[in-house]
Amino acid sequence: MFARRTTPWPLVALFTAGYLPAYLLPTTVGRLGTSLSLTATQAGAVGSALLLSSASAGFVLASRLPRIGARTAARAGLALAALGYGTAALTTTVWLVVAGAVVGGFGSGTATTVAATRIAAERDPHRASTMGLLSVSALAGAVYLTVPHLGPAHGLPLAAIALTALAVWPLTGRLPGGTAASPAAHETTVPLPRRRSGPVLAATVLCWSMAQNSLWGVSGRIGLTQAHLGDAALGAVFAVALGAGLVGVLAAGLLGSRLGRAVPIGAGTVLIACCIALSASATSPASFAAGEIAWNTLYPVVLSYLIGLAASLDPRGRWAVFVGSASSLGTAAGPLTGSVLSAEAGYRGMGLILGAGLLLVAVPMTAVALHTGGRPLLPGAVRRRGGTPAALVAATTGTPSGAVPEVGAAEQPVVEIPVDAPAAAVQRAYDTAGPRQAAATPGSGTG
Template sequence: MSARPRAAWPLVAVFTAGYLAAYLLPTVVGRLSSGLGLPPTRAGLVGSVLLLSSASAGFALAARVERYGERRLARLGLLLALAGYGAAASTSLLPLVVAGAVVGGFGSGTATAVAASGMAARPDPHRLTTLGLLSVSATAGALYLTLPHLGGGHGLPFAAIAGVAGLVWPATCRLPGPAAAAHPVGAAPSSLLPHRRTGAVLAAAMLCWSLAQNALWGVSGRIGLTQAGLTEVTVGAVFAVALLAGLLGVTGAGALGARLGRAVPIGGGTVVIAGCVLVSASARGLVSFASGEILWNVFYPVVLSYLIALAASLDPRGRWAVLAGSASSLGVACGPLTGSVLSAWVGFGGMGVVLGALLLVVAAPLTLLARPGRRPSPAGQQQPAAQPVGQLVGQPVGGEFGLSV
């Protein structure tokens, strides 16, 4: 039996470790503000720097995972995450905290690049991605329930991310090394990146899609504490319930699979998310805040899983999955600062209007890219020479599912 089928579940574990920092962003930014006394804008800037470092890792490694091997790069990423976040947790000196966040963020991005590339190369990337999103949502939800009861300070969220990286390390033994890393069966050995026009539009749209949502996600803790008048324990409980509700969304996406294609879940889901952003940003109490956050987190991983599916279908070697994911991470990186600046200028409600409008605008090209009508070649097969670059892909790839955060 080849190493790839045996190594599927470790990719889910590495995916969880890589994505966790983004999922814990509100508490990271909030604790930087309350624990270190940083103004909200500066705390958001530190969160953006962390995620920008993560995105840069994805762009740097998009075409290099096969060359170095999944095992080696995954271990490097987890080691950097463990060292960087551990260092940030152990000191209150701001320059060292920022340096640790940068190192840890690069490690998270490296782990995510390995997971995205490996999942795209398998015949059922949608199923693997939904499993990864289930895992990271459950992990983050448990941490949101636990961290408020363990004390204050900025170090606990960083320590939690570092701890998960350490726990995932043994799973890398099941990943292939450089000698085992090979092209999927039937894949072209060419280094040319296929579907460049479609991939570029998808990456740009995913950047804006992620930026709009994570601008709100980065300041959601402040909305709950200051505008909605909730306690940290209550806000943490809302986030935990929201992330656990996201498990239902991911499970539904996995069960739904290709039955509705990709255009309806991506386009319709993005419109629903825009409404949730407006509700959350204008929340003045527990009911409205919890309603917006919970419904938002139900649809966010659903749409994300189909977006990753679409990116994975563009290149069986997983390069577009990594590049589009890195573009999404770049949007995530800009989110905290964008949210902090917008909320400072126009208030939380005005910020929600701007972000909701951006999501509605970006829903159009995403829906067009995902529309049915043309079938891509199955994952792991060479694209025909006559197939034009920029072909719009709308059908599932591989098995029942075809594909998170």
């Protein structure tokens, strides 16, 4: 009988609250500039400070979370998010807005850290992360469609983030707590596994995320100045692109582990590189729309597999936190990188540089996915030392199903059989221990 898979809704909600600020960053930064009379560089700096604060939460809490407890950390993070973003939404004093964004960013990063750590411990981390991406994409799309009708105030997207944090708060009661005396408190002494694969994945995800957000930061200017779209048409393109992102998340959920992780990550990144080059070089509305929509369809697909891959490197979730924080750093650096590259090389040159960079990072990311092999994808699968579930090996090599014991099965005793034992003793040991134990015992041959 197969175990029934359940969706960890508290983790999905916490994931949504933590990721929502990054999804709303374009409208948040744009409204800060217009409402508070900030320059584009100043407004972008506020957004970068928010994301840097969010990333720092992951690096600070990764090793301390088992001792603090998931419930306590999640509630503290949501409280900081509600307080920080709420303060920034209700004031027009620039320094208070900046301070609120930084405090709220640390709270969002804390929520993301807890969600990533707990998702890594799930039986199917890819399913949980996919549901989280679907939730945050749907909520961000609703905000993008609603906020423009409520006025140009800078506080509207910030208020949406604060209200989301408050709405998620009641669900934290289902998260486990932690005390200094609990076994989880001693897990921080366990060394990090995958000491080579983890840093490689974190570094490449940082570059991967920076490339995505380099284009996202200047997409509006490309559409207006190079593709000759009007404001209304540009908004329609972005709305369709958000809808395509939802389709991409659903496709990732349906695809699941059928192709493993290496193929979606490697091939998906190559296709994203082509989409970025197409969008950046577009000179017509059709080509620009095609590039943006295709890119937004593929981006969440690859991201969901990267999150699942990071979760598979350490069941305690430490690599998932570090990789997520590295992704936040790349997100924070993306708008500035896109602005510099477009100013120096033009939009077309920027697209080619970003596309070439993505092709380069696709190689080590795919190599990590192939090398680690991920976590067992079948209930009862037994992991080999090399990372491949033994149940999968048995299924592909014709091994009888009885040769692979299920997890938790009682161990059979090993019976020692002397070399000179008579045939009757060998037969009795064979009948008692079973064919595999008798065959594996030294000296159990027939000679």
